[in-house]
Amino acid sequence: MKTLSIVVPCFNEEEAVFLFYEETKKILQKMKNGENEKSKIESFEFVFVDDGSSDKTLDALRQISNKDENVHYLSFSRNFGKEAALFAGLSKSDGEYVAVMDADLQDPPSLLPEMLFAIQNEGYDCAATRRVTRKNEPPVRSFFARRFYKIMGKLSNVPVVDGARDFRLMTKKFKDAVLSLSERNRFTKGIFPWVGFKTKWFDYENVERVAGKTKWSFWKLFLYSIDGIIGFSTKPLVFSAVVGVVSIFASLALILFIIIRRIIFGDPVQGWASLVCFITFFAGLQLTALGIVGLYISKIYTEVKQRPLYVIQEEK
Incomplete structure (x- = not known):
């Protein structure tokens, strides 16, 4: 029974951040109160990272933090990108267990108890998730996403699982290993498998955003994929x-x-x-x-x- 930190990078998520907080807190409260038999925690904290949002995301984080002492946040001076936000959130988290989640609720909080159970009782260092379907996603985007994972599988020296999400729950030892890689050109989907350790995968179907619009355009995803290939393959x-x-x-x-x-x-x-x-x-x-x-x-x-x-x- 230890502390669980939830790291949440945010960019223009004013519509989703309250919904995410309320939904995730319900799950965490049950885990803390012992209502969930699969896994228990002593306490929890939220670490939100505002990645230079141009909307009222920061105002929303201030409101949540003022009413809940378990909520912390960082706000960047400008948009530095999701990879930087993830690194900052992991650095600030203090929990013995750390989960990385998106604020749009496409990462189901309901999986957290099972993921923590795998770490606490099955000897895993990390519990990772992957989407088994791309329902409601544009066909062109789905096609190129699948091609990217196939190319990465052939070129990369580390295994990059098709449909892998950034949604992971890890031990402090795993988190420290990720933070020890201090490179500026970060590709987290490659860094996670590179550090090794024992990982259990959880499959789930694609979930639509609870609010707002995706910030990932086709061009941004293309450049991100190039960074991944160059960062983990010669x-x-x-x-x-x-x-x-x-x-x-x-x-x-x-x-x-x-x-x-x-x-x-x-x-x-x-x-x-x-x-x-x-x-x-x-x-x-x-x-x-x-x-x-x-x-x-x-x-x-x-x-x-x-x-x-x-x-x-x-x-x-």
């Missing part, structure tokens, strides 16, 4: 090198073919159109390879500057 660099070597041998074979044809048949060199196509094709390969290398260099550039992940404007 195979794109190997791929670009292999393509370069294959291109060299292909061009040598083509040169040899032209020479032999000239010697045997006496044909003048022809095919300016095909030559232009070849030049364009190989120029594209070169630019692609340079782009891949450039992405890795940009990440190195960000890391060596050692800028802080976030700046706190207000804290309670």
